[in-house]
Amino acid sequence: MDENKENKVNGAEDEQLKKELEELARVFQEELDKAKEEELSAQSEADGAEESPADAELIQDLEDVQAVSQEEDDEEIPEEELCECCGENRKGTKKNPDSPYCYECEKALRHYPFELINIIVPLIAIVFSLYCCYVFSNNIGIYTAAEEADKYVGENRLYTASSAYDIAIEKMKDEGVNGELVYKRAFDCAYKSGEFLSKDLDEDVFKKWELKLPHLKSVYKTKLEALEMQNTQSAITDIFYKYDTEDVKDLPYDKIIEEIEALIDAPAKEMPVYDGETGEEISTTSPYNIKVQNYNKPMILYYEFYIAVVCEKDIETQISFLEKIRDEYPEMTWIYGSVLGDLYNKANRSVSDLCRQIRAVNADDSSADVIEATSLRIKGDYDKSIEICNKFIDKEDTYAYEFLRQKSICYLLKGELDAAYKAAEEAYEQSAIPLTANLLLICSAATDNTDTYNEVAELFKQSNMDISKEILDYKDGKTSLEQIFTKGDFDVV
Amino acid sequence: MTVLYVIIKYFTVIGTYVKAFFEHVCCRLYEVLIEDGRYIPANEMCGHVDHEIIKRRGASFGVCFFPFLFSLIIGMIFLSAGSMNVYYLGEFFTKSGYVNIVNFIFLWLGVSFLTNLFPSVEDAITLKGLLYGENTNLFVKIIASPIFAVLYCGAYLEKWGVTFVTSVAFSFVLPSIYAHILPVIS
Numbered sequence: 001m002d003e004n005k006e007n008k009v010n011g012a013e014d015e016q017l018k019k020e021l022e023e024l025a026r027v028f029q030e031e032l033d034k035a036k037e038e039e040l041s042a043q044s045e046a047d048g049a050e051e052s053p054a055d056a057e058l059i060q061d062l063e064d065v066q067a068v069s070q071e072e073d074d075e076e077i078p079e080e081e082l083c084e085c086c087g088e089n090r091k092g093t094k095k096n097p098d099s100p101y102c103y104e105c106e107k108a109l110r111h112y113p114f115e116l117i118n119i120i121v122p123l124i125a126i127v128f129s130l131y132c133c134y135v136f137s138n139n140i141g142i143y144t145a146a147e148e149a150d151k152y153v154g155e156n157r158l159y160t161a162s163s164a165y166d167i168a169i170e171k172m173k174d175e176g177v178n179g180e181l182v183y184k185r186a187f188d189c190a191y192k193s194g195e196f197l198s199k200d201l202d203e204d205v206f207k208k209w210e211l212k213l214p215h216l217k218s219v220y221k222t223k224l225e226a227l228e229m230q231n232t233q234s235a236i237t238d239i240f241y242k243y244d245t246e247d248v249k250d251l252p253y254d255k256i257i258e259e260i261e262a263l264i265d266a267p268a269k270e271m272p273v274y275d276g277e278t279g280e281e282i283s284t285t286s287p288y289n290i291k292v293q294n295y296n297k298p299m300i301l302y303y304e305f306y307i308a309v310v311c312e313k314d315i316e317t318q319i320s321f322l323e324k325i326r327d328e329y330p331e332m333t334w335i336y337g338s339v340l341g342d343l344y345n346k347a348n349r350s351v352s353d354l355c356r357q358i359r360a361v362n363a364d365d366s367s368a369d370v371i372e373a374t375s376l377r378i379k380g381d382y383d384k385s386i387e388i389c390n391k392f393i394d395k396e397d398t399y400a401y402e403f404l405r406q407k408s409i410c411y412l413l414k415g416e417l418d419a420a421y422k423a424a425e426e427a428y429e430q431s432a433i434p435l436t437a438n439l440l441l442i443c444s445a446a447t448d449n450t451d452t453y454n455e456v457a458e459l460f461k462q463s464n465m466d467i468s469k470e471i472l473d474y475k476d477g478k479t480s481l482e483q484i485f486t487k488g489d490f491d492v493v
Numbered sequence: 494m495t496v497l498y499v500i501i502k503y504f505t506v507i508g509t510y511v512k513a514f515f516e517h518v519c520c521r522l523y524e525v526l527i528e529d530g531r532y533i534p535a536n537e538m539c540g541h542v543d544h545e546i547i548k549r550r551g552a553s554f555g556v557c558f559f560p561f562l563f564s565l566i567i568g569m570i571f572l573s574a575g576s577m578n579v580y581y582l583g584e585f586f587t588k589s590g591y592v593n594i595v596n597f598i599f600l601w602l603g604v605s606f607l608t609n610l611f612p613s614v615e616d617a618i619t620l621k622g623l624l625y626g627e628n629t630n631l632f633v634k635i636i637a638s639p640i641f642a643v644l645y646c647g648a649y650l651e652k653w654g655v656t657f658v659t660s661v662a663f664s665f666v667l668p669s670i671y672a673h674i675l676p677v678i679s
Contacts, residue, residue: 101526112517112527112542122514125507125602129570132599136574140675143577147672172582178593181583207586215583 085109142171146182153185158193159364159398165189180206184219191222193362194334197229211290220290228296231268235295236260236303253311260304263295298332301325305339319343326357333361341371346489351375366392366399373406378490382410401431405439409491412446412481421447428456438468438492442484445475468493494653495537501608501654502539508564508605509533509540515560516612517542523552537652541613550623554637557612557620557644564606572603572664573671581668600664607660611647621645 083091089102099106149164165186172179183205190196211220239259243251270292305321322340325332337358344351351371358368369388376385389403389410397403404427411420424443428436437456444453453475460467470492473479484492502509513532520527520542529543547553578584578596587593612620623629624637650656 106526109526109528110524111521112530114517118514118517118532121507122511125511125567128602129567132570132574132602135595135599136570136577139574139578139582140678142582143671144675146582147675150672151676176588177578177582177584178586178588179582179584180586181581184583207590 138175139177142168142175142177142179142182145171146179146185149182149189150185153189156359156361156363158189158362159195161189162186162193162195162199178205180210180216184216187219187222191218191225192331193365194332196222196226224290224292225296227290227292228268228294229299231270231292232263232295232299232303235263235269236300240307248310248312251307251311253307253313256307257304260300260307263300264297266295268292268295298325298329298335302335315343315347319347326354330357331361333358333365337361337365338367338370341367342374345371345374345378346491348378366397366403370399370402370406373403374490377406377410377413378486380486382414386410401427401433401436404430405436408439408443409485412443413485417443417446421449425452434465438471441467441471442474442481442492445471446481497654498537498652499535499539501657502533505605505608505657506533507602508568508607508609511567511606512560512564512609513540513542515563516556519556519559520544523547523549523555525552525556538613540609541616547616547619547623550629553616553620553623557616558640561610561612561644561647564610568603568606568610568660570603571599571606572660572667575600575603576664576667577671580665581671604657604660604664607663608657609651610656611651612644614648614652617645617648 077090081090083089083102083105084100085105085108086102089104091100091102093099093101093103093106096106101109145164145168149161149168152158152161152164165182168179168182169186172182187196190199206216206219210216211223239256243256245251301321301324305318308318308321319340322336322343325336326340329335337354341351341354341358344354355368355372358365358371369392373385373388376382376388386407389407392403393400393407404423408420408423408427411417411423421443424436424440428440430436437459441453441456444450444456457467470479470484474481474484510532517527517530517532519525525547526545527542528545529538531538532542533539544556547556575596575598578593579600584593584596611617620641624641625634647656650659
């Protein structure tokens with residue numbers, strides 16, 4: 001109980017003490033604030049009393065000058081230190097303090113912007129290059145065909161080249177390409193091989209004025225020569241018809257030759273050209289207005305040879321005309337090669353130089369091999385002759401019938417009559433001309449094949465042709481195969 | 494010499510412009526600082542963008558080589574069609590008789606691009622310094638030598654305007670080259 005009373009008394013005393021302490025803290029704070037205020041006012045009064053207004057102004061100015069100087073250091077950059085691009089900031093960057101550009105400009109210049117035109121021009125060029133790719137790939141077939149033809153020309157395989165040019169030209173037509181230089185090379189090839197007279201070459205490929213330009217000069221020359229040859233043929237035919245006789249023995253050989261030779265220096269007479277549709281005479285000599293001024297000398301010489309053959313002049317006279325062509329126009333083997341080789345064989349002269357020359361001009365010209373096979377057969381080397389013939393028979397060559405004929409003669413002379421008959425029959429099937437028909441008659445007679453003999457003889461009769469005396473003599477047993485094929489013309493005429 | 498150079502550059506303006514564009518693109522890719530972004534100013538920088546001296550080997554090679562490569566590819570495309578159609582096929586006129594202008598444009602563009610293949614002489618010299626400096630290993634020197642030789646010689650030839658003559662000559666020779674390539678391709 002006493003304890004409780006004592007606790008109550010202690011609590012009241014604590015309460016009283018707390019209040020007194022709080023009051024004391026408030027008074028202390030008030031007194032402290034008051035003292036601070038008094039001290040500050042006293043300080044300001046004391047400062048004002050110590051300095052005069054003039055001194056204060058002077059001090060202030062000096063400080064200002066120092067402050068302005070510091071500001072100028074920060075803001076005004078010497079001209080030589082300014083960025084060369086923007087001219088505002090200080091040049092140099094952290095990475096490259098020596099850079100003539102400020103950080104921003106250097107960053108921008110490293111990503112220099114494109115103008116619209118900068119992009120448009122290359123873009124157009126790239127798109128156009130894609131179109132170019134398309135054009136190129138479209139024409140690849142033409143390029144390869146023409147390249148192939150050119151390759152054959154390089155190898156002197158003129159007939160193969162001519163066929164390859166035909167393919168290339170066909171492809172050009174399909175693609176609507178007017179490749180003048182391909183036509184030009186086809187013309188050149190046809191000229192070399194002698195096909196330009198017979199081959200149908202497009203007339204409207206070149207423009208008239210173009211033929212006068214250097215790159216198409218050879219086309220002009222080819223066309224001119226073709227026209228000259230046609231004119232020459234026409235002029236010689238006119239001369240020949242003047243002396244039209246029933247018997248060739250009545251032909252005035254010397255006079256005809258004289259007249260033909262006079263054409264060499266004579267100005268060419270314009271050959272009339274007729275319109276295909278209306279039949280009217282056209283004033284120009286060709287679609288390209290090529291004027292023919294002279295007659296063609298190789299053609300004149302060839303016709304002189306022809307007249308010599310018709311007038312049954314001796315073999316050396318015939319050879320002399322062809323040798324003139326060979327000497328003056330060696331590249332024209334197509335005009336003299338095979339006939340001269342045949343004459344050399346008949347005259348039992350060497351044919352090796354001629355064959356080499358024919359092959360050098362046109363490796364595809366198998367007439368050289370015909371001449372060689374005939375020469376070997378005449379010399380009695382039948383096996384080698386047959387070997388040459390077989391090569392061309394297998395290739396289905398243009399002259400395959402002639403190779404078959406030579407093979408047949410070789411077998412006849414070797415005594416292998418059945419093989420001879422078979423080859424002769426094949427030759428006749430390939431080309432039913434008097435030459436093959438004659439041989440088939442002999443082979444039929446040799447093998448006693450009367451059916452074939454009569455059949456062919458009937459054809460001769462229907463064509464109003466006489467069977468050769470040699471064949472009739474052989475059939476009647478008046479002559480032998482050796483006499484026909486190893487003497488005289490070495491062949492059945 | 495600069496007059497001749499500028500005349501050739503303007504005559505082959507498309508190739509000049511596009512080559513400068515490729516150089517610009519490469520400079521941007523390699524973050525090379527370009528000081529003058531004009532493509533065809535009438536001075537010795539015609540066809541090039543004026544940029545800082547490149548100090549990195551890869552960037553220097555890229556700025557010299559890639560524009561060369563791109564222009565070469567596009568130039569070969571144009572020249573192939575142009576040269577083959579004009580010099581080989583002789584397609585001077587269309588079937589209807591008009592001048593086949595497209596083929597001549599192909600040919601001109603081909604010559605134009607191939608005339609402007611090479612870097613400026615300064616770039617080539619910089620590349621030489623970086624490629625054949627002391628810090629380059631031998632393998633890189635050997636591998637880069639053929640391309641470098643082409644770029645370095647080409648830069649001088651282009652400076653003297655010889656690349657125009659060589660590209661025209663090349664356009665004449667190209668059909669003969671294709672004569673060997675096409676049979677193999679086909």
